Amino acid sequence: MxxxxxxxxxxxxxxxxxxxxxxxxxxxxxxxxxxxxxxxxxxxxxxxxxxxxxxxxxxxxxxxxxxxxxxxxxxxxxxxxxxxxxxxxxxxxxxxxxxxxxxxxxxxxxxxxxxxxxxxxxxxxxxxxxxxxxxxxxxxxxxxxxxxxxxxAEPLAVGVHSVEQSGIKFGQSAAVIGGGCIGLCTALVLKAQGISEIYVTDRHPGRIAKAKAIGVTEVLNDKEVDTVKAIKDICGGVDVVYECTGSQKAIDQAIPLLNRGGMLTLIGLFGAPKQQVDLNGLIFVEGSVTTNFRYRNNHPAAISAIASGTIPIRNIxxxxxxxxxxxxxxxxxxxxxxxxxxxxxxx
Ligand SMILES: [Zn+2]
Ligand SMILES: [Zn+2]
CATH class of the missing domain: 3.90.180.10 (Medium-chain alcohol dehydrogenases, catalytic domain)
Structure with missing residues (x-):
């Protein structure tokens, strides 16, 4: 052979x-x-x-x-x-x-x-x-x-599916917790879909620079500031949070960031088997939770966004x-x- x-x-x-x-x-x-x-x-x-x-x-x-x-x-x-x-x-x-x-x-x-x-x-x-x-x-x-x-196109398809799962609408605001590959792909899709208010948080300089290059509203360094407070000071809260880290800390940050009636989208896989979630915090704002596992039927959209230049994927x-x-x-x-x-x- x-x-x-x-x-x-x-x-x-x-x-x-x-x-x-x-x-x-x-x-x-x-x-x-x-x-x-x-x-x-x-x-x-x-x-x-x-x-x-x-x-x-x-x-x-x-x-x-x-x-x-x-x-x-x-x-x-x-x-x-x-x-x-x-x-x-x-x-x-x-x-x-x-x-x-x-x-x-x-x-x-x-x-x-x-x-x-x-x-x-x-x-x-x-x-x-x-x-x-x-x-x-x-x-x-x-x-x-x-x-x-x-x-x-593969990680970008995850971003496409996450945004789809969240049901975000034109005019709503978003926070992406974690600016790794999937967080950046999610931010790119949000921007391409016309979401004009996007916050990204991370602690690594390279990722922060890449997120800034996407041209989101604000990129916050989690090592330097209380990112929840910083985002709330700017806009009071967001309609959709995309959790892309799989960490307890991010869960603790995500719920206080939600606007009333907001949506938490879970994308990152967790290392620990169980997490603590402030469910009352979620109930008091009638928050919804949705999850994302990989993608389905999203590759064509990802490929055409790359081909047309709508999403400058090379930048990540x-x-x-x-x-x-x-x-x-x-x-x-x-x-x-x-x-x-x-x-x-x-x-
Ligand atoms: Zn992958
Ligand atoms: Zn089957």
Whole structure:
């Protein structure tokens, strides 16, 4: 079998470049020659600990789930893309058959296979030269879109879905707690949707600079000021809060920020199994809570916003590395949250 270059994780903090078989593909599948892959928070967790909760890696393992590339070959029933097309891959494979999928909620499918996750819930990772994937989850890019930008359609789709879930309307105000990749993507979507009053809070200088570059109303440094008080001093409160950190502190900040009748949107996953929530604080303002898990049917909107320039996604990227330096890139991402916002790997 023909071989390809692949990053191989050999243990926590141990990354090598080696070889794997080029994957075979079925009649409905596409073989994509990967060109760019974003590094995501999940990659960092796996690289650091070798596990996320019950997902425990066995080695060698290939991380990566934010790929864009060029179609190399297609199965005989594939119609939506052809060899040579630039594409982006949606990395979660649902069954498309169960009642949840039939309701259209395919991101919640119990049979989901997600790229780079180990075991039964997983599929091979993308830090390698080729990925085989169902054609309906492979999207052709409009002319002129670079795969280095398009790989960010995945986190941007999270932002699109979060804003959709929150039901925010034109004229309402928003606060985004946490200016990491997902927080920045959420702020970009809010701005693109015409939300004119957006506050972002974070404590890392690089993220604060990126949030400022988006051109939101105000970016507040959580290390320097009481961000709840600061936002309330400016506007009294906001209609929608987007929690993008997964921390107890952010929950403590989010509820006091809500306007009466406001909406709290939970996006960040929590490290601790349980959180304390001031439910009376929520009840007294008749606050609603909604949640967000990844995305569904959001890639087309994300891709077209990138292609048209409506969302200048490239601005959230702080670093690029070749695949050979993936280990170095992951270490930098783990150790330097002050400077790193988003790293894109070139395969
Ligand atoms: Zn991701
Ligand atoms: Zn399903």
């Amino acid at each position: 023909a071989k390809m270059k692949s990053a191989l994780m050999m243990g926590p903090h141990k990354m090598e470049i080696g070889e794997k078989d080029i994957p075979s593909y079925g009649d409905e599948e596409v073989l994509v020659n990967v060109k760019h892959v974003g590094i995501c928070g999940a990659d960092l967790e796996f690289f650091k600990d070798g596990a996320i909760g019950a997902w425990v890696l066995s080695y060698p393992h290939t991380l990566g789930h934010e790929p864009a590339g060029v179609v190399a070959e297609v199965g005989r029933n594939v119609k939506n893309v052809k060899p040579g097309d630039k594409v982006v891959i949606e990395p979660g494979k649902p069954c498309f058959k169960c009642p949840t999928c039939q309701k259209g909620l395919y991101n919640l499918c119990g049979e989901m296979r997600f790229m780079s996750v180990p075991g039964d819930a997983g599929a091979p990772g993308a830090f390698c030269e080729y990925v085989a994937w169902p054609s309906r989850l492979v999207y052709k890019l409009p002319d002129g879109v670079d795969t280095a930008d398009a790989c960010l 990227v702080s670093h690029r590395f070749p695949l050979e330096k993936l280990g170095e890139a992951l270490e930098l991402n783990l150790s330097n949250k002050d400077e790193v916002t988003k790293i894109v790997i070139e395969v």
